């Protein structure tokens with residue numbers, strides 16, 4: 090199996106996170122958050138990475154962009170006043186012509202990103218698959234929001250959430266299978282076995298913006314699933330189509346997003362519970378204020394106030410220790426550093 094590697098890291102802004110946040114919050118610039126991806130070959134990802142960073146940086150864009158030989162995956166924001174320049178630049182690159190933007194469903198009071206990172210990676214999504222073992226281009230056909238709704242209503246069809254458990258916990262399609270996995274690799278590893286009882290049925294896959302389903306649909310087809318289709322543009326574009334075309338919304342709750350907003354409201358209902366008390370409903374994610382912990386959890390207002398933004402009294406106490414002591418323990422105990430959206434999280438006890 091090919092392991093994803095960070096080959097290149099562009100001009101790192103070494104200031105502490107809080108400082109970067111302060112600068113961006115204080116600048117008052119109105120920004121549009123968007124994402125886009127494309128499986129389009131880049132002959133020289135490193136060269137393009139440098140060019141892209143320079144251009145986006147000069148336009149004041151912030152976000153996280155991965156480039157690989159196989160394509161590009163971008164989650165970012167653009168100052169509204171520079172949108173036309175940004176759009177013109179994207180359209181000037183032959184590889185990116187016609188790449189669909191997915192504009193965020195909602196912006197928050199605080200910006201979606203605090204810095205700009207453009208990286209060369211082995212793959213644009215960490216899937217743990219070896220691409221020469223199966224035909225990655227043999228993807229499932231797309232479903233529009235309208236077609237997806239027809240699927241959801243069809244009793245013979247199976248709807249599968251290709252995202253992680255902590256994403257589907259706060260929002261998913263009605264009746265969807267939502268595997269309790271922490272990574273996309275794990276999802277792909279278990280999916281053929283998990284879905285084998287549905288092998289001859291119609292299967293509809295979905296994810297946040299569509300990128301994971303490109304790989305997942307090809308992988309399932311390779312594993313003998315014939316009737317696999319997937320939601321074009323993911324949950325984000327589904328919401329836009331529902332509003333534009335006046336369709337019924339079959340998505341419950343929030344769409345988890347991998348930026349500072351943490352989620353976008355799609356359906357009005359709250360379907361998950363606070364991880365601290367397991368009693369009150371909440372779909373608001375927090376990271377524990379203790380940097381050595383930084384665990385991702387859902388908190389209700391009462392628990393957040395009571396524990397002052399920490400995941401536990403233990404973390405609250407720990408954070409009061411002198412810096413030197415904290416650093417010592419952090420170095421020796423915090424093994425999941427950086428994996429803020431991955432395994433390091435809590436669950437409600439229900």
Ligand SMILES: [Zn+2]
Pocket residue numbers: 363364365366367368369388389390391392393
């Ligand atoms: Zn609570």
Ligand SMILES: [Zn+2]
Pocket residue numbers: 377378379382383384399400401404
């Ligand atoms: Zn904690």
